[in-house]
Amino acid sequence: MSAMSSNWDRRSVLRAAAGLAALGPLAACGSNNGRSGGGSSGKSIKQYFHAYGEAGVEDALKRYAKGYDKAAVNTQWITSADYESKLFSALLTDNAPDVFEFHPQIQLIKSGQVADLSDIIDPVKSDFNPADIASHTVDGKIYGVRMIDDPQFFFYRKSVLEKAKIQPPTTLDELIEAAAKLTTGKVKGLFIGNDLHAVINPLIWSSGADTLDAKNQIAYHTEGVKEGIKKMRQLFTSGHLLLDAPTDYWDPSAIVQGLTPIQFCGMWAMPVMQKALGDDLGIFPFPKVTDSGKQSVVNGGWSMFVNAKGKNVDLAKEYVKWLWIDQKKYQEDFALSYGFHIPPRASIAASATKLKTGLPAEGVKLFNDFGHFDNIGWTQAMITALEDVFANCVRKNGDPEAELSKADSTVNRELKKLFG
Amino acid sequence: MSTTTTRGVARPASAKASPARPRRGLRGSSTFNFWLFTSPFLIGLTVFVYVPIGWSLWLSFFEARFTVTPSKFVGFDNYWQMLQDSKFTGSLVTFTVFAVFIVPATWALSLGLALLVNRLRFMKAFFRSVFFLPTACSYVAAALIWKMSMFSGVRFGLMNTILGWFGVENIAWLANPDPPWYWLVIVTLRLWLQAGFYMILFLAALQNIPPELYEAAAIDGAKPGWQTFRYITLPQLRATSTAVILLLVIAAYQAFDEFFNLLAKTTWGRPPLVELYYTALGESQDYGEGSAGAVILTLLILIVTLAQGKFLGFGRSDDK
Numbered sequence: 001m002s003a004m005s006s007n008w009d010r011r012s013v014l015r016a017a018a019g020l021a022a023l024g025p026l027a028a029c030g031s032n033n034g035r036s037g038g039g040s041s042g043k044s045i046k047q048y049f050h051a052y053g054e055a056g057v058e059d060a061l062k063r064y065a066k067g068y069d070k071a072a073v074n075t076q077w078i079t080s081a082d083y084e085s086k087l088f089s090a091l092l093t094d095n096a097p098d099v100f101e102f103h104p105q106i107q108l109i110k111s112g113q114v115a116d117l118s119d120i121i122d123p124v125k126s127d128f129n130p131a132d133i134a135s136h137t138v139d140g141k142i143y144g145v146r147m148i149d150d151p152q153f154f155f156y157r158k159s160v161l162e163k164a165k166i167q168p169p170t171t172l173d174e175l176i177e178a179a180a181k182l183t184t185g186k187v188k189g190l191f192i193g194n195d196l197h198a199v200i201n202p203l204i205w206s207s208g209a210d211t212l213d214a215k216n217q218i219a220y221h222t223e224g225v226k227e228g229i230k231k232m233r234q235l236f237t238s239g240h241l242l243l244d245a246p247t248d249y250w251d252p253s254a255i256v257q258g259l260t261p262i263q264f265c266g267m268w269a270m271p272v273m274q275k276a277l278g279d280d281l282g283i284f285p286f287p288k289v290t291d292s293g294k295q296s297v298v299n300g301g302w303s304m305f306v307n308a309k310g311k312n313v314d315l316a317k318e319y320v321k322w323l324w325i326d327q328k329k330y331q332e333d334f335a336l337s338y339g340f341h342i343p344p345r346a347s348i349a350a351s352a353t354k355l356k357t358g359l360p361a362e363g364v365k366l367f368n369d370f371g372h373f374d375n376i377g378w379t380q381a382m383i384t385a386l387e388d389v390f391a392n393c394v395r396k397n398g399d400p401e402a403e404l405s406k407a408d409s410t411v412n413r414e415l416k417k418l419f420g
Numbered sequence: 421m422s423t424t425t426t427r428g429v430a431r432p433a434s435a436k437a438s439p440a441r442p443r444r445g446l447r448g449s450s451t452f453n454f455w456l457f458t459s460p461f462l463i464g465l466t467v468f469v470y471v472p473i474g475w476s477l478w479l480s481f482f483e484a485r486f487t488v489t490p491s492k493f494v495g496f497d498n499y500w501q502m503l504q505d506s507k508f509t510g511s512l513v514t515f516t517v518f519a520v521f522i523v524p525a526t527w528a529l530s531l532g533l534a535l536l537v538n539r540l541r542f543m544k545a546f547f548r549s550v551f552f553l554p555t556a557c558s559y560v561a562a563a564l565i566w567k568m569s570m571f572s573g574v575r576f577g578l579m580n581t582i583l584g585w586f587g588v589e590n591i592a593w594l595a596n597p598d599p600p601w602y603w604l605v606i607v608t609l610r611l612w613l614q615a616g617f618y619m620i621l622f623l624a625a626l627q628n629i630p631p632e633l634y635e636a637a638a639i640d641g642a643k644p645g646w647q648t649f650r651y652i653t654l655p656q657l658r659a660t661s662t663a664v665i666l667l668l669v670i671a672a673y674q675a676f677d678e679f680f681n682l683l684a685k686t687t688w689g690r691p692p693l694v695e696l697y698y699t700a701l702g703e704s705q706d707y708g709e710g711s712a713g714a715v716i717l718t719l720l721i722l723i724v725t726l727a728q729g730k731f732l733g734f735g736r737s738d739d740k
Contacts, residue, residue, distance in 0.1 A: 088705050092488055111486035186575040186590060194595050195685050243592035244573020259574055381704045391687040396597050
C-alpha cells in the first residue's frame with residue numbers, strides 16, 4: 001500500500017509538472033504579453049523603445065501600434081538606463097527587435113545592423129529638417145527616420161535671478177559667477193546633471209570647436225576646450241553646483257523642487273516645469289566658453305531604425321513608413337502631447353500651435369539659432385572616451401592635455417576601424 | 421476443478437519475480453536514475469556555463485566587434501590591448517586593494533555577529549533573522565535605496581539630514597571622488613548585504629564545536645572570553661574561516677551590481693566586471709577584448725585563490 005502510494009505520488013508530481021509545462025504557453029496566450037493589435041495576417045513585429053520620462057508616452061506608442069492592421073506589433077519598453085547595451089546585445093540574437101529607436105551612429109551601418117530606408121524617406125525628404133536628413137545619411141543612403149528633435153538648454157527661475165540682480169549668463173564665467181551668487185544654504189546655484197555628461201558637447205561647441213571635423217578627424221582637442229574643462233573644474237569644486245541629486249538632468253525635479261534655480265534640461269520637460277512654476281521660467285543656451293566660441297544648444301532626439309538582420313525587414317520598413325511617415329496625426333501627438341519636442345517634419349512643425357508662442361517658441365528659436373545636430377560619425381565609444389575626460393579632469397582634477405591625448409588614441413583607433 | 425481450487429489462492433513468488441530483478445525495464449536501474457536526475461542539470465551546466473566559457477575563450481582570439489561569430493583571427497592582440505588599457509588594469513589593482521580591505525572586514529563582522537547570536541539566551545531566532553534578512557535583498561534594490569534615500573547628496577537624503585542637525589554641509593557621497601566618500605557607501609552596503617550570510621556559516625560551525633573542549637579547557641584553567649576564543653573557538657573555525665575567505669575573495673573580484681548602480685559612468689571605483697561589461701556589452705560591443713579581459717580576470721582570481729589556499733591551508737588535511 002505504501003509502495004503504491006509512493007508511486008502514485010511520484011506520478012502525480014510528474015503529471016502536475018507536465019501539466020504546468022503545458023499550461024505555460026496557454027497561460028501566455030491569455031496574459032498581457034505586451035503584444036497589441038495584430039490583424040489577421042499572423043505576422044508580427046517587435047519594436048524597442050527606451051523609457052521616456054513623460055507620463056503617457058508608453059501608452060501612446062502602444063496605441064499607435066494597435067492601429068497598424070498588417071501585423072501584430074509587440075512593444076518592448078526598456079526602463080533600464082542602459083538602453084543601448086540591451087539593444088546592442090539583443091541585436092546579436094534571434095530575439096532581436098525588427099524596429100528600434102536610437103541615435104544615428106555609423107557603427108550600426110558599418111556592421112550591417114540597420115537597413116537602408118532611402119526608398120521610404122526619399123518621397124518626403126524635402127519635408128524633413130535638412131540637418132536631420134544629413135545626420136542619418138551615409139554615402140547617399142538614409143538609414144533612419146527622425147521621430148523627434150530635442151533641444152537642450154538651461155532653464156532658470158526668473159524671479160530668483162531678478163532678486164539677485166543677475167542677467168541670464170552669456171559666458172561660462174558669468175554662469176560660474178551666477179551659481180555662486182545664487183547658492184544659499186541648502187539651495188545650490190546650478191544643476192547640470194550628476195555626471196556632467198550632458199554638457200560635454202555644448203562645452204565643445206561653445207569653445208568654438210567640434211567633436212569631429214568634416215573629414216571625420218578629431219576636432220575637440222583645442223586650447224578652447226582645455227580652457228573650458230578647467231573652468232568646469234573650477235565650477236565643480238566651487239561648492240555651488242548641485243551634485244548627487246536623486247534624479248538626473250533629464251528630469252525637471254531639481255528646479256521644480258527648489259533644489260536649484262538654474263538647471264540644464266531638455267525641452268521635453270518644459271510642460272512639467274511650466275505647470276509647477278508658471279511664468280517664472282526662462283531659458284538660455286549653453287554660454288560662450290571663449291571669445292572665439294559661440295553659445296550652443298544640443299539638438300538631441302530619437303530616430304527609428306530597422307534591423308537589417310531581422311526576419312521581417314520589408315514588413316518592418318512598411319511599419320516604419322506607416323507610423324513615422326504617413327501617420328502625421330500620431331507624430332504630432334507624440335511630439336506635443338506629453339513633453340515638448342520639435343517635429344522634424346516641416347509640415348507638422350508648421351501646424352504645431354503649442355510651439356508658436358511663449359517659452360516653447362523661444363525654445364524653437366534657440367534650436368534654430370544655436371542648435372548642433374547629431375554627427376553620425378561620433379560613436380558610443382567616442383562619446384565614452386570624452387565622458388572619461390570629463391570624469392578624470394573635472395571631477396578628479398586630471399590634466400586636460402593628458403586626458404584629451406588619452407581620448408585621442410581611443411577615438412583615433414575607433415576612427416581607423418570605421419573609416420580605415 | 422483444479423482451476424477453481426487454484427483461483428484465489430496466493431501463488432508463491434516465482435524465482436523470476438525476485439526483488440533483484442529490475443521493475444519495468446530501466447526504472448529500477450541505478451544508472452538510469454542517476455542520468456535521469458543529473459542530466460537536466462548537466463545539460464543546463466553545459467549549455468549555460470561550459471559552452472559560453474569555451475566560446476568566450478575562442479572569441480578572445482578574434483576581432484569580434486558587434487558579432488559573436490567572428491572570422492578575423494588576431495592571436496593575443498585582444499589580451500595585449502586589455503593589458504594596455506589603464507582603465508582595466510587600474511580596476512584590477514583597485515579591486516585587489518578593495519579585497520584586502522573588505523574580506524577581513526566582512527569576515528570579522530560576520531564572525532562577531534555569529535558569536536553574538538550564538539550566545540543569546542532570548543530572541544535568538546529573531547536576531548538571526550534580522551541579521552540574515554539583508555541577504556535576501558536584491559543588490560540592485562539595495563544599491564538604489566542606498567543611493568536615492570540614504571546617501572543622496574541633497575538635503576533630504578537620510579545621512580545629510582542627520583549631518584545637517586550637527587551643522588554639517590550636504591555631502592555629495594557618490595558624485596565627487598575627492599574625498600572618496602563613495603567607498604563608505606559601497607562598504608556599508610556590502611557589509612549589510614553579505615555579513616548575514618557568512619554569519620550563518622559561522623553559526624553552523626560554532627554549533628559543531630564539541631562542548632567537551634570548553635569543559636576540558638575550563639578544568640585546565642582557561643579563562644572564558646578571549647583566551648577560550650583564541651585557543652579553542654578560532655582554531656576550531658579554521659576550515660569554515662578559510663572557506664568564507666575564499667568565497668569573499670571571489671565575491672570581491674566579481675562585484676558588479678551595486679557598483680554598476682551606485683557609480684554608473686564614473687572612472688573610479690569601477691570593478692573589473694563593470695569595466696568588462698562596458699567593453700563587451702556596453703558602448704564598444706567588443707566581444708573579443710571583453711572575452712580576453714574575462715580570461716585575464718579568471719586567471720587573476722585563480723592565482724589569488726590558490727595563493728590564499730596555500731597560505732591558509734585550504735583543503736589541507738588536518739592530520740598532516
